[in-house]
Amino acid sequence: MRPFTYQRTTDASSAIQALAAAASANNALTEASSQPLAGGTTLIDLMKLDVMRPTTVVDINPLAASWSNVSVDNGNLRLGALARMSDVAAKPEIQQHYPVIADALKLAASPQLRNMASLGGNVLQRTRCTYFRDVSYANCNKRNPGSGCAALQGFNRTHAVLGTSEQCIATYPGDLAQALIALDATVEITGRSGVRNLPFSELHKPPGDTPGIETVLSPGELISAFSIPGRWPRSVYLKARDRQSYEFALASAAIALDMQDDVINDARVALGGVATVPWRAREVEALLKGQKLDDALTGRAAEAAFADAKAGKHNGFKIALGKRVVSRALHQAATMEI
Amino acid sequence: MNERKPSRPGLNRRGFISAAAATAAVPMVARAAGTAGTPVAAADPSLPVDLSLTINDTSKSLRIDARTTLLDALREHIGLTGSKKGCDHGQCGACTVMIDGRRVLSCLTLALAAQGQQITTIEGLAKDGKLHPMQQAFVDQDAFQCGYCTPGQIISGIACVKEGHAGSDDDIREYMSGNICRCAAYPNIVAAVKQAAPAMSDEQKG
Numbered sequence: 001m002r003p004f005t006y007q008r009t010t011d012a013s014s015a016i017q018a019l020a021a022a023a024s025a026n027n028a029l030t031e032a033s034s035q036p037l038a039g040g041t042t043l044i045d046l047m048k049l050d051v052m053r054p055t056t057v058v059d060i061n062p063l064a065a066s067w068s069n070v071s072v073d074n075g076n077l078r079l080g081a082l083a084r085m086s087d088v089a090a091k092p093e094i095q096q097h098y099p100v101i102a103d104a105l106k107l108a109a110s111p112q113l114r115n116m117a118s119l120g121g122n123v124l125q126r127t128r129c130t131y132f133r134d135v136s137y138a139n140c141n142k143r144n145p146g147s148g149c150a151a152l153q154g155f156n157r158t159h160a161v162l163g164t165s166e167q168c169i170a171t172y173p174g175d176l177a178q179a180l181i182a183l184d185a186t187v188e189i190t191g192r193s194g195v196r197n198l199p200f201s202e203l204h205k206p207p208g209d210t211p212g213i214e215t216v217l218s219p220g221e222l223i224s225a226f227s228i229p230g231r232w233p234r235s236v237y238l239k240a241r242d243r244q245s246y247e248f249a250l251a252s253a254a255i256a257l258d259m260q261d262d263v264i265n266d267a268r269v270a271l272g273g274v275a276t277v278p279w280r281a282r283e284v285e286a287l288l289k290g291q292k293l294d295d296a297l298t299g300r301a302a303e304a305a306f307a308d309a310k311a312g313k314h315n316g317f318k319i320a321l322g323k324r325v326v327s328r329a330l331h332q333a334a335t336m337e338i
Numbered sequence: 339m340n341e342r343k344p345s346r347p348g349l350n351r352r353g354f355i356s357a358a359a360a361t362a363a364v365p366m367v368a369r370a371a372g373t374a375g376t377p378v379a380a381a382d383p384s385l386p387v388d389l390s391l392t393i394n395d396t397s398k399s400l401r402i403d404a405r406t407t408l409l410d411a412l413r414e415h416i417g418l419t420g421s422k423k424g425c426d427h428g429q430c431g432a433c434t435v436m437i438d439g440r441r442v443l444s445c446l447t448l449a450l451a452a453q454g455q456q457i458t459t460i461e462g463l464a465k466d467g468k469l470h471p472m473q474q475a476f477v478d479q480d481a482f483q484c485g486y487c488t489p490g491q492i493i494s495g496i497a498c499v500k501e502g503h504a505g506s507d508d509d510i511r512e513y514m515s516g517n518i519c520r521c522a523a524y525p526n527i528v529a530a531v532k533q534a535a536p537a538m539s540d541e542q543k544g
Contacts, residue, residue: 001405003383003384003403003404003405004383004404004405005382005383005404006387006404006448006450006451008450008451037448037451040446040447040448040451041428041443041446044407044428044446044447044448045427045428045446048426048427049427055383057404057448059448059450059451061451109516110431110515110516110517111441111494111497111498111501111503111513111514111515111516112428112431112434112441112442112443112494112516113428113443113516115440115441115442116442116443116446116447245511245512245515246515246516
């Protein structure tokens with residue numbers, strides 16, 4: 001790990017000042033020379049691997065006093081960004097009204113990591129692409145722009161089949177983000193010029209020609225909260241993986257349904273483990289709305305979800321697996337007791 | 339915290355490691371002599387910083403590099419080698435400790451960020467020469483072979499019970515999944531957590 005200056009801040013404005021001051025104007029957030037430290041489960045790991053090399057680390061954990069509240073007001077959910085994954089997963093109101101959020105959190109990582117990791121840090125978790133994480137591979141467009149992509153011709157079993165580009169096929173690794181994007185969450189961002197709100201679907205950027213730029217956040221901007229309109233008691237997060245526990249998704253689906261009798265009034269579908277960014281499948285939602293859910297419909301929905309999928313040498317199975325995950329998650333959501 | 343005091347002059351392996359850790363700390367302090375490290379921010383990242391950690395109810399003052407993880411602070415600077423370094427990347431759970439009663443990974447925690455919090459390690463569990471019920475259960479159930487993952491397993495097992503996730507074998511397996519056992523002592527680990535759960539609540543009532 002390279003030397004860095006550690007700063008601990010007790011209020012948001014000094015944290016933002018410290019982060020912005022240490023960063024040069026042009027670099028992307030993920031390569032900024034100053035990094036905020038919350039749970040540290042991604043940052044410290046990647047600093048040990050020499051993938052992230054901040055010269056200033058700003059410990060924002062003291063902000064948790066004001067940034068970790070979880071509240072439901074007028075049916076709207078607000079999640080403080082420094083709330084810890086395990087604490088949010090354990091809340092009865094989350095389990096009851098937003099099971100897709102509770103499950104996405106509960107099925108992520110390990111109990112220790114969930115005790116440490118903040119919600120804000122979790123949605124910004126970096127990819128697990130082995131070529132990104134191993135600096136002995138020079139060719140990674142995410143780490144070294146313009147250097148090429150070792151995964152394209154390498155071992156790409158865990159890589160993405162949706163949202164890929166010629167420059168990068170790294171999978172977005174998280175779980176919570178799929179629940180948030182499905183439920184039309186808003187991200188509250190606190191920066192030098194105050195607070196701005198952004199649809200969660202606009203937070204992450206697909207790799208395109210600039211895989212190094214993963215979000216629209218600038219250095220000095222911090223996620224302070226997420227908010228979600230309405231309640232979604234009929235919702236599930238289904239995660240398929242190599243191990244039963246403590247493993248990243250090979251394919252996952254966040255599904256929320258609003259049903260009247262057997263008919264789907266509203267549907268939300270997001271996919272994880274298969275895409276380069278948190279993936280909202282709006283074409284699937286359009287297909288489901290106003291319909292009665294049966295095997296034929298779930299089959300069409302699953303096909304539609306992966307209509308544009310593009311597999312590499314080793315990850316073609318994800319398309320078949322992902323379709324089954326979508327079908328099963330739809331059935332689970334439709335038949336769950338609420 | 340029990341400071342380790344060799345009861346006999348001969349060196350055993352553990353005593354040697356402790357002594358080596360104490361010696362290794364000397365050059366660091368010497369390097370820092372005359373500099374005023376501050377716990378809040380160091381202007382020059384190459385200089386060590388002063389910090390104070392509360393470990394097993396005992397306060398420890400250290401002068402260390404800002405990069406030092408809590409795990410390395412415990413093992414290399416304080417001489418508490420019970421917490422183990424397996425992967426050093428938050429994947430194996432061997433380094434699990436409690437911070438303010440929550441199980442966390444000390445290998446992904448900066449020592450600097452752990453100031454002002456109550457840190458509990460495997461060395462802090464036994465009270466008055468009596469093993470913690472979880473430690474006793476691991477002995478009774480033979481819940482290890484090589485023992486390297488055991489301190490992490492025991493800390494995690496205690497948290498698993500306290501969090502209310504020891505109700506069934508499946509629950510225990512799920513909530514102990516962050517602790518890998520290369521010897522695959524898993525069935526006995528589940529049995530140990532099951533044995534300790536009622537003993538822990540009895541002890542609380544008592």
